[in-house]
Amino acid sequence: MRVLMFGWEFPPQISGGLGTACYAMTEALIKQGVQIAFVVPKKYEGIAQNGSDIIGANETDMTFSDIRTINDKFRTVNKNFNLSFIEVNSSLVPYVGQEDYYNIVNKRFAETESEQESIRAEERKAYRRFDFTGGYNQNLMEEVDKYALVAGQIAKTQNFDVIHCHDWLTYKAGIVAKQLTGKPLVIHVHATEYDRSGENVNTQVYEIEKMGMNSADKIITVSNLTRRTVINKYHQPVEKTVTVYNGIDYKDILPHRINNAFNKKIVTFLGRVTFQKGPDYFIEVADKVLKMDKNIVFVLAGSGDMLNRMVALVAKKRISENFFFTGFLKGGDVNRMFKMSDVYVMPSVSEPFGISPLEAMREGVPTIISKQSGVAEIVSYALKVDFWDIDAMANAIYGLTHYSALSNMIVKNGATEIKKINWDKAAGDIKEIYSSVLN
Amino acid sequence: MKSICFYFQVHQPFRLRPYKFFEIGHQHNYYDDVQNAWLCRRIADKCYLPANETFLNLIKKYQGQVRIAYSITGTAIEQFQRYTPEVMDSFRRLVDTGCVELLGETFMHSLAALKSENEFSEQVKMHSDLMKKEFGVTPRVFRNTELIYSDTIGRAVHKLGFKAQLMEGAKQVLGWRSPNFVYEHKDKNGLRLLMKNFRLSDDIAFRFSQQSWSEWPLTADKFASWVHELQDTECINLFMDYETFGEHQWKETGIFDFLNALPEEIFKKGDINFLTPSEVISTYSPKANISSEYPVSWADEERDLSAWLGNDLQDDAFDRVYALEQKVKATENEDLISVWRHLQTSDNFYYMCTKWFSDGDVHKYFNHYNTPYEAYINYMNILSDFILTLKK
Structure with missing residues (x-):
């Protein structure tokens, strides 16, 4: 079985958990005999190798007629979605000089047969490539469209049985690939717009998500929490959706500790500093706990659009003596942070899955997670609180930093528990889903 | 004349x-x-x-x-x-x-x-x-x-x-x-x-x-x-x-x-x-x-202290560095006293200024930090290290 997979990031250049999950998932699938062609917007020097055939959209050659065919095909289908897809006369075609541009726009109006023919001939030999940043910048929507266009080209030239897309950035690509080849489409929902933005959803993103889900033959969600969102907010049939929990690579790590210079207990938040992750609740709980016990240091590790406001909040509450910011942590610093931590807190307002509590557990750090997280569905040895319940969170932090019987038990049993949460099991489930859409 | x-x-x-x-x-x-x-x-x-x-x-x-x-x-x-x-x-x-x-x-x-x-x-x-x-x-x-x-x-x-x-x-x-x-x-x-x-x-x-x-x-x-x-x-x-x-x-x-x-x-x-x-x-x-009951300065349109003090970042940093006075001096350690005094240089608080408009441009010119928040975090990290050294 060969799968054409569309993703947005692949290690080592990643911004969050999605790239890591894609890497581990494909690795486990390959182990079970599945062949993977993995498409990324930008293939770069030093991209990780795990047996997947990595295809860069930025390295895919297309002629103008390819672009036009795919575009026209999609536009006819797309009427149903009431969404505009790629307009050839938008700025989407890079490296086009004024003359080329004129040709593309006016090709239909070429007056004589020979004129048309000469344009066609030129188009045939003019291979072009699209440029991708592969990041998340202000031209994201434009890049998503370009990616889908190139995806069509890749789908036409590759052999595969199933299409598998990860998150909304790649849904359009999946739809195009399905339209052009008729192969079944599986979409994998790692997060929805409701997780990222609460009720203030970006309607453009929502439309793409909905369009992707509508076109899919099967929808994989990373938790039942997300599955409920997909059913309730995106109106998908229950039987079309299925939950497959992410895994975690279990390594036999001896939980050794790095002592901190403060000689105090360290409570850590590690993640993007955005609305979704609830960093403000972390500061509120720190304020509360510090009123009782100054022998605790809180560390907010990560970066994001709420960071500056969080820094100002800590200054305002005058808790900077016991509250620190590390900024975005790279590579080894993540592990170092875990090894310094006595408690890990994930106060996410909405967390479809949440891999980092599992990483904390693996490193032997007792963990507090919000009930509004997918991971809460599968772990028992973590303290679970509502993200808004500052009192309960403060209680949990106080308990884990003061009662070693509690923290020891949680750490010991948690380490055993996460061995069962692995990618081999997830890959087996995904493989079954592939089989179900092929029949 | x-x-x-x-x-x-x-x-x-x-x-x-x-x-x-x-x-x-x-x-x-x-x-x-x-x-x-x-x-x-x-x-x-x-x-x-x-x-x-x-x-x-x-x-x-x-x-x-x-x-x-x-x-x-x-x-x-x-x-x-x-x-x-x-x-x-x-x-x-x-x-x-x-x-x-x-x-x-x-x-x-x-x-x-x-x-x-x-x-x-x-x-x-x-x-x-x-x-x-x-x-x-x-x-x-x-x-x-x-x-x-x-x-x-x-x-x-x-x-x-x-x-x-x-x-x-x-x-x-x-x-x-x-x-x-x-x-x-x-x-x-x-x-x-x-x-x-x-x-x-x-x-x-x-x-x-x-x-x-x-x-x-x-x-x-x-x-x-x-x-x-x-x-x-x-x-x-x-x-x-x-x-x-x-x-x-x-x-x-x-x-x-x-x-x-x-x-x-x-x-x-x-x-x-x-x-x-x-x-x-x-x-x-x-x-x-x-007579000037309140401090006046030569800075900005306001001619007051708002370039150095007044926002939460500046006030927190300022209060915390001066809160150490007794402890630092009690050590009678010249090196420690000197480090503490250098941390008092007003520019450190100037970098944390959030008045971005008009006068803010002048501030930016003298500032090697990207944001006042970054300036604050960096300063507080250093201050924390100093406090740990002080405790020893």
Whole structure:
């Protein structure tokens, strides 16, 4: 079985958990005999190798007629979605000089047969490539469209049985690939717009998500929490959706500790500093706990659009003596942070899955997670609180930093528990889903 | 007869290096030596050396009729000694002419006057000692960091034996009165107050190269006529950063040509001379008492403290560094006391300013951090390491 997979990031250049999950998932699938062609917007020097055939959209050659065919095909289908897809006369075609541009726009109006023919001939030999940043910048929507266009080209030239897309950035690509080849489409929902933005959803993103889900033959969600969102907010049939929990690579790590210079207990938040992750609740709980016990240091590790406001909040509450910011942590610093931590807190307002509590557990750090997280569905040895319940969170932090019987038990049993949460099991489930859409 | 009183501020802070959370408790070197050396070298070449040379030549050319004053912070001198010793020599030559007065200030260019009179006095004495040691003179006139003045600060300065203090001719203090006279502390304690004429000072310091300004280009002739035409005037106090010459106003703007031509144009008018602050107070007697209950400074439109204090980041950092005073001094460890004092340099709080608009542009120019939040985090990390060291 060969799968054409569309993703947005692949290690080592990643911004969050999605790239890591894609890497581990494909690795486990390959182990079970599945062949993977993995498409990324930008293939770069030093991209990780795990047996997947990595295809860069930025390295895919297309002629103008390819672009036009795919575009026209999609536009006819797309009427149903009431969404505009790629307009050839938008700025989407890079490296086009004024003359080329004129040709593309006016090709239909070429007056004589020979004129048309000469344009066609030129188009045939003019291979072009699209440029991708592969990041998340202000031209994201434009890049998503370009990616889908190139995806069509890749789908036409590759052999595969199933299409598998990860998150909304790649849904359009999946739809195009399905339209052009008729192969079944599986979409994998790692997060929805409701997780990222609460009720203030970006309607453009929502439309793409909905369009992707509508076109899919099967929808994989990373938790039942997300599955409920997909059913309730995106109106998908229950039987079309299925939950497959992410895994975690279990390594036999001896939980050794790095002592901190403060000689105090360290409570850590590690993640993007955005609305979704609830960093403000972390500061509120720190304020509360510090009123009782100054022998605790809180560390907010990560970066994001709420960071500056969080820094100002800590200054305002005058808790900077016991509250620190590390900024975005790279590579080894993540592990170092875990090894310094006595408690890990994930106060996410909405967390479809949440891999980092599992990483904390693996490193032997007792963990507090919000009930509004997918991971809460599968772990028992973590303290679970509502993200808004500052009192309960403060209680949990106080308990884990003061009662070693509690923290020891949680750490010991948690380490055993996460061995069962692995990618081999997830890959087996995904493989079954592939089989179900092929029949 | 009326007098022009030129005073220039010379200051370089020790810029802190990017200091990570993980270094707390392990690394105790806080300064960005490379950047400090580089900036010191650049500003020496662009401003201090050529500007000193210009004034030295003018003093010689007009046989002592050109008279000016400087205050040089301790942190600037420490960096000159380390990175550009020829700047020290150049200032010594200026002081040796007898036409240059050196003013007192806090060694660290700190805001100690707002927080701890005790610490303030010690830093002022440190600075006086440094002036004596390096230049052989004892300052008699005082300028506080950023010209910050209040009645309370004036009292402390008087107690330290200074005859006069420089301040901003701020409207909220002067009201209808002119900055062009000598004033006195409201206690009538004898402390004279020299008011910066901010319009004429800023014409040189800020507007000199501003092509949108209706008076651009500013020539020495034009400036001299403005001074000449002033009625009811005794002293015109032109106070500015020394970096105006060559750094804020590049050489290419003609700022040095302006300086070279100014004395001649001034003397042509016949009724204007140059005096140092000490000479001003012995020449003119005070016209009235001045009171400022709240601190005023020479910064920004507001002429208040809001560039350094007022937002949560600044207030938290400021309070926490001064909260250490007793503990630090109790150690009697000179190194620790010195590090703590260097952390007081006002620039550290200036980097945390969140007034982004209008004046914020000026702030950004002097700021090596991307955001005030970054400045705060870095400062607090270093402060935390210092506190851990202190505990040991």
